[in-house]
Amino acid sequence: MEYRKLGETDLTLSAITFGAWAIGGWMWGGADRKEAVKAIQASYAEGVTSIDTAPAYGQGLSEEIVAEAIQGIPRDKVQLLTKFGLRWDVKEGEFFFKSKDAAGNDLDFYKLASKASVIKECEDCLRRLKTDYIDLFQIHWPDATTPIAETMEALALLQQQGKIRAAGVCNYSVDQMKEAAKTFSLASDQVPYSMVLRDIEKELVPYALENKKSIIAYSPLQRGLLTGKIKPGHQFNEGDTREGNRFYTDDNIKKVNAFLETLKPWTKEKNCSIAQLVIRWTIGQPAITVALVGARNAEQAVQNARAIDVKLPPGEIELINKQIAFML
Incomplete structure (x- = not known):
């Protein structure tokens, strides 16, 4: 594995980081706890x-599963990254969207990052994760009802108290990053990034490189689309939000799969899967410190981790970029 420094902090993360969204079941059509x-x-x-x-x-379930999975591992040998600012238990802040829990009950989600809420959520996260500190605490989505400075002040306090080692954001624009920097030194911005979704390269990547901020890429496999395993007519489980998403229309699936076919000579040469090649490409991009990759079972997890063994020098990355530009 490769280990990389996060921004200007003393925190080092594995270049391939386990993304624990799917194991919570929520928006993914369920998950098996033991397998997770x-x-x-x-x-x-x-x-x-x-x-x-x-x-x-999973409304706390993913964090609880993570805590169970790392029992027995020395705390300083694992880095826990979690979030705050997306509440389903209160009706405060900025209304975000309606959803359902695993039992089918209605949930209303609000973006809330007030100082009091951030501090409460940190305590809740510590309890569910069964730890006394969080390595990286990140706002999940920007909250238009709370001044960014107030949120950053809460993070500074938590860091002073030793409850978090570093703080980052998710889904922040460059302007929001700049506003946050007036109050607190952020380590990172976690954003969606993949071969088929590269809009951050216009503004965020240059900003991150210039200001020594890390980018944590989520959905590098575009929630399974870039594995090549999803075919036109694919039936998603009930509650899986990929159903109806623009990336999973039959026409787009066909287009992406045609592109993935052009990568097969690379996979044969390097003795790897398409997914492994895509993961390796992702962490080879400028400013991308780590890629978050989820797995529902041990076999998937092992295959994801072994993407690090794929050798993909800059010249080959550039050739793949040309294929992406031509096909997509």
Whole structure:
């Protein structure tokens, strides 16, 4: 595994980090807890020491599963990344969207990042994760009802108290990053990034490079689309939000799969899967410190982690970029 420094902090993360959204079941059509625990443990055995989760992922379930999976591992050998600012238990802040829990009950989600809420959520996260500190605490989505400075002040306080080692944001624009920097030194911005979704390269990547901020890429496999395993007519489980998403229309699936066919000579040459090649490409891009990759079982986790063994020098990355530009 490769380990990379996060921004200007003293925090080092595994370049491939376990993304724990899917194991919470929420928006993914369910998950098996025992298999999820095995997936995290198998990932760790392959050198993946960092795990990214959030309270929203299963309304606390993902964090609880992570805590169960890392029992027995020395705390300083694993890095826990979690989030705050997406509440389903209060009706405060900025209304975000309607959803359902695993039992089918209606949930209203609000973006809330007030100082009091941030501090409360930190305590809740610490309890569910069964730890006394969080390595990276991140706002899940910007909250238009709370001044950014107020949120950053809460993070500074938590860092002073030793409850978090570093703080980052998710889904922040460059302007929001600049506003936050007036109050607190952020380590990172976690944003969606993949071969088929590269809009951050216009503004965020140059900003991150200039200001020594890390980018944590989520959904590098575009929620399974870039594995090549999703075919036109694919039936998603009930509650899986990929159903109806623009990336999963039959026409787009056909287009992406045609592109993935052009990558097969690379996979044969390097003796790897398409997914492994895509993961390796992602962490080879400018400013991308780590890629979050989820797994529902141990086999998937091991295969994801072994993407690090794929050798993809800059010249080959550029050739793949040309294929992407031509096909997509």
